[in-house]
Structure formats: structure tokens, C-alpha cells
Amino acid sequence: MTQTSEQESPPRAGGTQALDRATDLVAAVVGADEPLSFTHLQETSGLAKSTASRMLSALERSGLLERDADGSYVAGQLFWLYAARHDPWEELVRLARPTMERIGEDTLETVHLSVVRGDRVAQVAQVDSQFLLGTRDWTAVDVPAHTSALGKVFYGWETLPIPGEPLPRLTDATLTDPAALRRDVREARRRGWALTRDELEVGLAGVAVPVLGPRGQVVAALGISGPTQRLEDRLDELGHHLSDHAVKLTRLLRGDTHQEDVA
Template sequence: MRDTVTEPGVSGVGLLNKALQVLDQFTPENPVWTQAELGRATGVSKSTINRLVRYFCTEGYLIQNEIKGPYQLGPAAVDLGLRASAQFDIGTMARPLLEQLAGDTGETALLAAYRPRRREAVYVVQIPGPGEGLRVFQSVGSSISLYAGAVAKAILAYLPDEVQNEIVQGPLEKLTDNTITDPAILIHDLAEARARGYAISREETYTGVYGIGVPVFGHGGSVVAGIAIAAPTFRMDSATMLEHAQKVMAAAETISARLGDTGGSR
């Protein structure tokens, strides 16, 4: 008989949300957690954490390698991830278009998927540009905050107002001298990105790097990812920037259409 998770005042969708919060803490960067750490990270009560963790262990979604030791994802979670990957892989679908984009622009092309529960994006694909000189590289699988950089701001600009405001209010860590850390300036920058259809990063995350990012929309018109090109600033004059922006927008529109976006008003 399967274990059940019940607690007075915590049930239904509320309990499901707490359960997903717990599982969402297990990332490649932080794969191992104690119950106490999970409670602090999620704000879920000690008793509910204990019940959820015991349930996940029973079902194989978490494992504990030693008595009273920390927890990590179990075989059921791995199986679920493999099944999801087999059914849908935005990176595989978008890769040919990003390869074409990198070839057409001569610059590195990137795709980052939005992770709503963590308020961040994760790099899924990177195609190095064929251009000579400095090439920009991002580590595939690494996560990024949404307030700095072209692909991040392209996603942030189209998130629901309440989510966007939460992120904009910070904290906003200064990554370079050009990182926007003033919420009012960032809000204005996001409004401009929406007006023109693409976000611009002028050395916001890396010194000497210029980026152009465009959102990718899924079925129903919600933003699910972003694509961008990244180039050294000395190769990105105004005319080149405008020309490349059109190519990035065209690639993003094609990817969005393949994901079921109908291109309605936003």
C-alpha cells in the first residue's frame, strides 16, 4: 500500500505545489539536500518536508544513501526525466535553426529555456560562430538569472507582470560595470525590448561582449525560452546589429511556430 501525504491545512493544489518545490531544489549544481536544508530553501514546514521526503523515497523519486544522510534524486525521477526528454527536446528541434543563425551572422548562437519555478533560464544549446577572433562561449546546462544579458532579458520582458516585478526588484547583482542594477532603468529597458522585439546586452554579463536576444513562445503564447547571438563589441556596429537582429527574430519566430505559437497579440 502506498504511503500518503496528509497534513491539516495542507492539501490539494497547495500540497502539490509544495511537493514540486521540494523536487525542484535538486539540480546539477545542488544535487544533495538534507531535510533541514529543503525546509530553509522552500519555506515549507518541517513536518510537511518530512512527510513529502518519506513519500518520495517510498516511490523512488528520492533516495537516501545512508541512514540519517542527505537525499538525492532516485531512479523514478531519472526515469521521468528520460521519458520527458524522449517526448520533447526543444534543443534538438531548434539546433538546425541555430546552426543556420550562427552561419548567417558569423557569431555564437544560444538557446536558453525558461524555468518558471526557479525564476531562471538554463542554456540548452550553443553553436560557436565561425567568425575569427574572440568567440563567446556559455556552458550548456548552466543556469542564469533573468535580469542581465540579451537572452535573459528577452525572456524577462515577456513574463507576467507579477513575476517580472518580483525579479526586477532584486537583488540585482552587478556582474560587470554595465550590468543594470537600478529597477527603474531595467523596467524601461525591458519596455524598449518589447517595443522593438529584441533585447540588447552591451557588456552586461561579460566585458567586451554584445548580445541580441529574442523570446521564444510556446502554445498559448507564453514565453518558454529565448535565443540570442553573442559577439565581441568590435564586430557589432549599429548597422550590423540591426541586420543581425532581424535574423535572430526570424529564427525565433520559426521556433515559436513549431512549438504551436500562433503569433497573437502580446
């Protein structure tokens, strides 16, 4: 009996080691900023090519990893299935909330976080202005994307396609011509932030910047809104301020939790 037990121990240890190596491969792919090639994974893991190939094939079959059009590895469908069955923005909001509160403390204005849901822009979090004028709950308002700085971020950074038809006019300042909107968001991308002045409501201005996810894709827009009279001379200043915080939030979403990056 003792001899049998001793003979069974190595396979158990080997199985645990194989599981550790497989989870290391998954962690490397999920935590990477871009898809990882087989060569990169094999060399950085220290696995033999045949072992790495078997493990990666097994992880593909299980849905933990998959390959893109170039043959590189990305997170598999199980990750997206899990996200689809839960609130996909809950973790984003949790991580972004301290950043939004810091921006609110610094600027005293209303701070917004928006995402794309289907073909629409939805606000998922807000920090209220400390001024009485400008405080409103925008999370319950369906705002046309072409009238908000948040929406223009998704147009300018090519997360949403710019419509080909004339757009609804909400005020005299609303950009209804797709060509004019295209020029506006092209300038926003060159500048680094999108702007609106009186395009949704007369007397309301906004500025917003993109927040990037682990693979460099735009996952959210971070913005500020308030009365045009109060913001119009500060829009570029606020754009720079938002950009600095968006960079820190992007690092946080990529797993870099060093204090100097998120403070």
C-alpha cells in the same frame, strides 16, 4: 455461435469509433494555439452535445484534458506529468537545432537557446561562433538574467518577474536598478528584441528574441552573442534576423511543418 459473433461485432466497431472520436478531441485541444471551448469542440467534431459532453468528461477524469478558469479545454495533467519525468527541453532543442545552425551559418556568431527553470534562466543549447574570438561554452555558465539579452527576454515578455531589490553589478554597464531594468525590457518588447552591451563582461554584447509555444506563451529565448566591437553596429540587423527565424521556429513548435516556414 455465428449469430453471437455477428451480434458482438457492432459494439467492437462502435468502441473503435468512440476511441477515434476521443483521440480526435485530444488532438484538437493539444494542437490548438489557445484553449478550446465546449461549443467549438462539439461543433467542429460533429458530435451530438450529449456525446461530446460524455467524451470530454471521460477525458477529464483520465487526466488527458482539463479545463481552465474560463471553462475551456487545455491539455491535462498527464501530459505535464510525462514532461516532468523526462527532459522537458529535449524536444525543443531537437526542433531548434537546425534553426540555430542556420543562424550560425548566416551570422558566423555564437547562437544560444535558453529557457526558464524555476526562477533562473538556463542555456540548453549552443552553436559555436566560427570566429576564434567569441567561442565559449555558455551552457555551463550560470549567467544572471539581468546581465544577458536572453534573460531580458524573459523579463520583457513577463515570463520572469523583475526583482524588486537592487541587482548585482558585474560591470560598470550592468543595470542594477530594477526601475532601469524595467525601462530597458519595456523598450526591448517594443523593439522586438533585447540587447546587452558590456553588462555581463566588458567587451561582450548580445541580442535575443522570444520563441513562442503552441498557446502563445514564451517557451525560450533565441540569441546571439559576440565581441561588442564586432556586433555593436549590427545589433538591429541581427535582431531582425533572429526575429524572422524565431517566427519560423514558433510555427514549427505549433505543428506547422511546411517547408517554406522552416527552411
